[in-house]
């Protein structure tokens with residue numbers, strides 16, 4: 001799937017806060033994701049990210 005810095009993605013499991021939208025805020029060996037709803041960030045390695053990624057929504061500009 002095609003994603004880049006600033007992309008909004010949907011993961012297979014929702015965040016406990018109830019939303020399932022994440023923004024990619026850093027890319028490298030690890031991917032840093034920020035929860036769109038509560039602002040919490042998590043880091044996961046790229047392999048795990050690819051496994052848990054469900055869908056790429058769009059670029060940041062379409063967010064809100």
Ligand SMILES: [Zn+2]
Pocket residue numbers: 015016017018019035036037038039040
């Ligand atoms: Zn959240």
